[in-house]
Amino acid sequence: MKIVIAGAGIGGLAAALSLHRAGFRDITVYERVRELKPLGVGINLLPHAVRELTELGLADEVASIGVPPSRLSYYNRFGQPIWSEPRGLDAGYRWPQLSVHRGEFQLLLAREVERRLGPDTIRLGCRLVGVEHLETDSPVARVAGHAEFAKFVREGGDGRPEEFEVAADVVIGADGIHSAMRAQAYPDEGGPVWNGLILWRGTATVPTYLDGRTMIMAGDGEQKFVSYPLVAPGADAGATRLNFIAERRAPEGVDETADWNHAVDAGPIERLFADWSFDWLDVPAVIAAADEILEYPMVDRNALPQWTFGGSTLIGDAAHAMYPNGSNGASQAIIDGRTLAFHLANEASGPEVSTDAEARAGAVRRALAAYEADRRPTTARLLEMTRQLGPEKVMQLAYDRAPEGFADIHDVIPAEELQEIADGYKRTAGFHPAALNERASLTPESAPPMAD
Template sequence: MRIVIVGAGIGGLVAALSLHAAGHRGIRVVERVRELRPLGVGINLLPHAVRELTELGLGEQVARIGVAPARLAYFNRHGQPIWSEPRGLEAGYRWPQLSVHRGEFQLLLVEEVERRLGAGTVRQGLRLTAVDHGAGDGGADVARFADASGAITSMEADVIVAADGIHSAIRRQHHPDEHGPVWNGLVLWRGTAIVPAYLDGRTMIMAGDGEQKFVAYPLAAPDAPAGLSRVNFIAERRAPEGAEAQSDWNRPVDPAPIVDLFAHWRFDWLDVPSVIGSAERILEYPMVDRDPIPRWTFVRTVLLGDAAHAMYPNGSNGASQAILDARTLAHRLATEPTIEGALAAYEDERRPATARLLEMTRRLGPEQVMQLAYERAPGGFADVHDVIPQAELERIARDYKVAAGFDPARLNERSSLSVPATSPQGV
């Protein structure tokens, strides 16, 4: 089967590895940038994603470039604890949660694709211009790409996987009247810093509410002699009225104004302005997502990852959902009798699930507990259970895990998405 994957991000690369593991050959990955570099900052891979990476034989490699947080803890903007829960293996999963540098993880995947599928599998510097459906031999779709000079390269494919991100050219081709990414008015500043280890050195923290928030988690184990740790952080605040969003994930900014915004966030367990001020560099971008669309499949072309369902980072689930997309698509193409049936089954499974999850992230997802604490006790509290009952806290955490596909019992018990490495029936 001839397969063209548009986009060498996390979703596209995991799709390539998953399709290859299921026995497919003739896979090409095409990326618009001329040189992939380790850009970005930290991301979290939740246990359902780490399960899929482990079953692809990547678990140990990914674990070596990251750290497994043992706990997630929520606080109000005064540093008072709201809710805390174990994560990964400590929470009863068979797989850990891993915090990794996005760019390092992406390059690891690129190297593995080139090793397993062959050198030259990932072609860079080609921008998709259009897909002509049914224009190739045997009714294949044809993807047309332009290089920096404008020269056009055409590729026929039995399946085209559109993993080309929030500004997907294929999505735009089929939804030309769709507005741009939806901004909720919040601006995020992301960075990494080497700072004194906080709490137990393995806790992911979120402090604040729907108007202003700070997130931090280690990207490496603390250096015991120095007591320092490399952490990833996200500082977030609602923009002034009338501000406009620019959906650029890599715009460097001066840290000083952001330090000022968080000047009073000095907790006895973490000095937030000091963390921000210690950043190697800070990238600014707006919190944007995309509205759900009624269709992901167009003849032999299908959307995946952010191209299909870009969502807010509440719940730390974007990369994990792209990985689930990739594994589900490969599983369906290997187990359904026809390509059309496989693409339909993939969409029937993943589109409703991600639409539900997108709606939950717009309601803050599991971070709802911080907003409730702010609304009910903006000045703080003596005991969080005077503000939010324990049962309500547990329900919010449980409901999000179920919707996102990583409820511990269900994840541990569900069948594998791996398939024997043989050609799928009917192809």
């Protein structure tokens, strides 16, 4: 079975590793950029994603670049506590939550793809232009690539990248929020949808706060500050490297793009948070200490009625880009790849399927339908919850009911209501501890033994 993946982001690379684990061998990943660099700042891998990485044999490597947060604590804009819950192993999961640097994690996955699947698996400088015969069982990926980066591609006489075609049984669009495959399937959709908030993301080395492993969120739906450590406490006594996200409704007329690499000055952002010096964290001081601050509009995409077209389907942000509320984007992309590989292996193993084109096409159709049935409704619900602020709704409720602060949060929001908001999100996102701990593995029974 020949599988083409467009995009070597977290979703595409995790899909390649999942398909390989499930027994597939003819997998090529085409990536638009000419060099993979450690871009972005921190992301969280929630226990449901760490489970999949563990079952892919990556637990130790990922743990070596991550920090398991002990708690997630919500505060209002005066630093008063609203809700706090243990995370990962401390919350009863069999797998930890890990805060990692997005770029380091992406490079780790890329190295592992090259080690397991072969050094030519990821073809850099190769952009998916579109898929010929998108609605059929015989998709053909149309790719534009530079000879310098994709050894086998000839350049056009004028030095421009030449387009070439790759016929495959399955083409997976893992090409992110600006997906070419999605645009082809939905030509009238337009760009990402912006909710009017601006995010500023950065990392900073600052004095350790709380227990050195707590992820905090302070504020409300209009203005918010989130931070979590990216190094384990004790690595540098008294200091920690934090990832932070400052968020605020944008003034009129701001240019909305979804560019992750747009650096801005700290000064104006520090001033927006000037009053946010809590006795447990000095927010303006964190912003002032940032190595670099990236500005990004809070954008997502509307839920789609269909992801699969013949032998082609979408995963990750290409399928369901969502706001970072709930820290679920990368985790959901990883689960997509594992689910797709699981169904493909269940439908497409066996000698008849491997040699007969018609049997293969039937197996792909059934597998992609099962993948979409598992993942599309779940991610659509999650997308809707992130638009309602996800678990961060507790911060907005506290603000709506007590904008000037409170003596005790339970005078404002009953404990049961707080608990139900936290539990409801976890159930929808597929990481309620009981459900996750008991769910069967997504490694197919037919998977070959794990190599070293």
